[in-house]
Amino acid sequence: MKGSDYTVKGYSLKEMRNExxxxxxxxMDKIIDREEYSGMCLCGVCMEDIxxxxxxxxxxxxKHSRTIKLKDKKIDMEIxxxxxxxIKIVKRSPNHS
Ligand SMILES: [Zn+2]
Structure with a gap:
């Protein structure tokens, strides 16, 4: 199965991750602990959905795995x-009963 293991022309592209x-x-780990989200379901399904x-x-x-990462406040805000x-969407209608 060519290409199915993130390999192209013998090069592994597995380390190319979405930053x-x-x-x-x-x-997410920090935000979800906030007071305003108390009562939020913390199961695996909800975590994956969020x-x-x-x-x-x-x-x-x-980005390249070798690229130096700089912390960007603007990007952090966007994220x-x-x-x-x-969280709002999943809290309102979780994908399980
Ligand atoms: Zn859940």
């Missing part, structure tokens, strides 16, 4: 807003 993936995890929704609402940021939006 937002890590940032969403980092920020994670996916937030990422889908952000422009992709694929935080996407996470809050996603």
């Amino acid at each position: 937002n993936e890590k940032s969403v995890c980092r920020l 994670y996916g929704l937030a990422l889908n609402n952000l422009p992709p940021r694929y 935080e807003n996407a996470i809050k939006e996603a």
